[in-house]
Amino acid sequence: MTVGKAKTWSVPDWRPRRTTVLAFALLAPSLLFLALFTYWPVVQVLWQSLHGQVRVGGPQAYVGAQNFLKLFADPAFRKALANNLVYALGTVIPSLVLALGFAMALARSSRVNALFRALFFLPVLIPLVAAASIFLFLFLPNIGLIDYHLAKLAISGPNWLGDPDVALWSIMALTVWKNAGYYMLFFLAGLQAVPADAYEAAILDGAGPWQRLRYVTLPYLKPTIGFVLVIGLLNVVTQVDHVFVLTKGGPSDSTNLLLFYVYQQAVENYDAGRAAAGTLVMLALLLVVTASSLRTLERSFGEKDA
Structure with a gap:
């Protein structure tokens, strides 16, 4: 009869490894700044959205969801939300x-294409405030550059920034001019990943330009489109400098966007609680849209790997 060896139990060593300590030490400054300038402001906004002044000049008091109820009951907020959807x-x-x-026109590398790429990307390098100042000169009624050339054709242009039916579209034109060249870079990179064999096979099958775009180019560009869509939606909500320069939300709140509405509540109306509630609503919309876009992006990668 043999007696087995007794099992020996050892206490696991929970002491952190030297590499782990070093990693956290290197990350500590970034984590500290991330907590101070990202997460702590979010906590402050959340706290502020639940508090407000019961009377003018009085102390902050807990008001619960009143700021959100006042926010959604405000016609100006609903107008800004509708404007932002149209603007997006x-x-x-x-x-x-x-x-x-x-990107498709300039995909091939050549000196001429390189020149046009630089020209299309040039608006990205111009600050948004400076770009708005340029377009302010273009949109000036009667004496602006657009109306000057329209007058030569005996055409009377609208009041580009003073007409409530036209002002938002004028701001949209500036935004498209400013961002199209930036998104072009991502599509240029995405087109490099489309295999030439796929195009050759499509041509042999008799596919025309539209069919090659629909069945070859766009399926391979799904991840790029999803990524650029997220960036575009973030820009829609976070870019408001041109509204300050061109219209200040007018005329008749026709160009008032969500971020400018938050600014009005915080700075002009001194209603920090409603401004914080509006900020949280914007953040929630961004999270929903970004999550859905990233979900689509993941599905695109899954289909591509399959």
Whole structure:
């Protein structure tokens, strides 16, 4: 009869490894700044959205969801939300279409294409405030550059920034001009990943240009389109400098966007609670749209790997 060896139990060593300590030490400054300048402001906005002044000049008091109820009951907020939806559709889709067209036209490397790439990318290098100042000169009624050339054709242009039916479209034109060249870079990179064999096979099968675009180019560009869509939607909500320069939300709130509405509540109306509530609504919309876009992006990668 043999007696087995007794099992020996060892206490696991929970002491952190030297490499782990070094990694956290190197990440500590970045984590500290991330907490101070990203997560702590979010906590402050959340706290502010639940508090407000019961009377003017009084201390902050807990008001619960009153700031959100006042926010959604405000016609100006609903107008800004509707404007932002129209602004998103009128800028993101045209910008993506133009960027894809520019990228496909300039995909081949040559000196002429390099020159046109630089020209299309040039608006990206211009600050948004400076670009708005340029377009302000273009849109001036009667004496602006656009009306000057229209007058030579005996055409009377509208009040580009003073007409409530036209002002938002004028701002959309500036946004598309500013962002299309930036999105073009991503599509140029995406087109490099499309295999030439796929185009050759499509040509042998008798596919025309539209069919090659639909069944070859666009399926391979799905990840790029999803990524650019997320960037475009973020720009729609976070870019508001041109509204300050051109219209300040007018006329008749026709160009008032969500971020400019938050600015009005915080700076002009001194209603920090409603401004914080509007910020959280914007953040929630961004999270929903970004999550859905990234979900589509993941599905595209899954289908591509399959």
